[in-house]
Amino acid sequence: MKVSVGISARHVHLTEEHLKILFGEDALLEELKPLHQPAKFASTKTVTIQTKKAKFEHVRVLGPTRAYTQVEISRTDAYQLGIQPPIRESGDILNSAPITIVGPVGCISLNEGCILANRHIHITPKQMELYGLSGLNEVHVLVEGEKGGILNHVYLKIEEASYFELHLDTDDANAFGIHNGDVVTILEGNTNDF
Amino acid sequence: MKVSVGISARHVHLTEEHLKILFGEDALLEELKPLHQPAKFASTKTVTIQTKKAKFEHVRVLGPTRAYTQVEISRTDAYQLGIQPPIRESGDILNSAPITIVGPVGCISLNEGCILANRHIHITPKQMELYGLSGLNEVHVLVEGEKGGILNHVYLKIEEASYFELHLDTDDANAFGIHNGDVVTILEGNTNDF
Numbered sequence: 001m002k003v004s005v006g007i008s009a010r011h012v013h014l015t016e017e018h019l020k021i022l023f024g025e026d027a028l029l030e031e032l033k034p035l036h037q038p039a040k041f042a043s044t045k046t047v048t049i050q051t052k053k054a055k056f057e058h059v060r061v062l063g064p065t066r067a068y069t070q071v072e073i074s075r076t077d078a079y080q081l082g083i084q085p086p087i088r089e090s091g092d093i094l095n096s097a098p099i100t101i102v103g104p105v106g107c108i109s110l111n112e113g114c115i116l117a118n119r120h121i122h123i124t125p126k127q128m129e130l131y132g133l134s135g136l137n138e139v140h141v142l143v144e145g146e147k148g149g150i151l152n153h154v155y156l157k158i159e160e161a162s163y164f165e166l167h168l169d170t171d172d173a174n175a176f177g178i179h180n181g182d183v184v185t186i187l188e189g190n191t192n193d194f
Numbered sequence: 195m196k197v198s199v200g201i202s203a204r205h206v207h208l209t210e211e212h213l214k215i216l217f218g219e220d221a222l223l224e225e226l227k228p229l230h231q232p233a234k235f236a237s238t239k240t241v242t243i244q245t246k247k248a249k250f251e252h253v254r255v256l257g258p259t260r261a262y263t264q265v266e267i268s269r270t271d272a273y274q275l276g277i278q279p280p281i282r283e284s285g286d287i288l289n290s291a292p293i294t295i296v297g298p299v300g301c302i303s304l305n306e307g308c309i310l311a312n313r314h315i316h317i318t319p320k321q322m323e324l325y326g327l328s329g330l331n332e333v334h335v336l337v338e339g340e341k342g343g344i345l346n347h348v349y350l351k352i353e354e355a356s357y358f359e360l361h362l363d364t365d366d367a368n369a370f371g372i373h374n375g376d377v378v379t380i381l382e383g384n385t386n387d388f
Contacts, residue, residue, distance in 0.1 A: 074368065075368035075369075075371070076270050076364065076365075076368050079368075087340050087341060087371075118340075119341075140343065146281050146312075146347055147281060147313075147347070148346045148347065149334065149343055149344045149345045149346040149347075150343045150344035150346075151343045152342045152343040152344075153340055153341070153342065153343075170270065171270070171365060171368040171369040172369045174268065174269035174270050174273075174365040174369070175269075175365040175366045175368070175369030175370070176369065177269070177281075
């Protein structure tokens with residue numbers, strides 16, 4: 001079974017409240033480019049994320065706003081920033097890493113909110129059934145090529161409104177030589193059995 | 195079969211001639227820290243590597259000098275620098291990427307010399323036999339953990355004077371959650387058969 005890959009560069013999700021602090025009372029997230037996932041988009045807004053050790057400018061804010069503010073980075077970014085974010089599912093930010101977000105109007109210093117996103121596949125309940133994945137919560141994925149191999153612990157993110165796609169961070173993409181839109185293979189069984 | 199991992203950050207190898215251009219006529223490479231590979235060391239010297247798009251300062255020069263000058267970076271570095279180095283064995287620099295090296299005294303602009311090092315294991319001919327690897331030129335390697343998986347195309351670099359060790363770049367290390375000195379498992383057979 002094949003799945004196409006979407007590579008997530010470092011990005012930020014904001015609550016309505018934090019959006020207003022960073023960009024002003026009247027701020028709205030406007031769409032720059034739609035994402036493959038239904039109703040999700042890259043907004044026209046960017047922020048700076050920083051720690052006392054380093055900062056990254058021009059980090060894209062994704063929309064729409066969410067119930068939580070979350071910064072998703074790679075391990076490579078984390079080393080530069082000098083923080084140790086846990087590997088988490090989106091939204092699971094309890095006791096994750098602290099980070100500061102700076103906008104053109106204001107800034108917020110979060111005690112928690114920075115994570116490394118886990119490897120995951122967006123999939124509908126119906127596709128789970130069609131593809132014979134019912135009952136599984138993770139799979140592993142084969143990548144061809146000179147920098148190829150197998151990615152373990154790829155979580156199945158089952159939602160009705162989903163575009164079938166594997167989301168990886170830039171570390172996984174660069175290590176495996178994967179480009180946006182590349183097609184890889186979902187394997188059955190558990191790699192650790194090999 | 196287990197092997198420990200050595201992670202290679204971006205680094206530079208220099209010819210005697212280039213060492214003198216960058217650091218002056220009397221320059222010598224002095225040892226800052228020995229590497230695991232016999233007679234190899236991190237020198238006290240660093241350089242800046244740059245392209246028109248970006249630069250990295252404080253890039254370590256490894257010793258001793260070699261018959262060729264070579265810059266080894268990660269794909270993450272390559273994107274920042276705006277170049278597309280090929281994945282190569284050390285020393286195989288024909289038609290590799292151009293890069294400029296700046297030292298405190300002089301600089302050199304190479305038409306070729308920048309590569310992404312392939313995944314490789316340093317091993318002696320005797321160990322090849324002992325470990326039942328005779329006749330193979332590559333293996334694949336299992337990494338445990340939340341960011342685990344399998345690395346394909348790990349080349350066997352067979353030399354008499356070798357310390358048995360898997361060398362990975364920082365992209366592979368960060369994608370797989372590997373730290374310097376971690377121990378991973380060499381698998382038999384070909385992953386693409388799975």
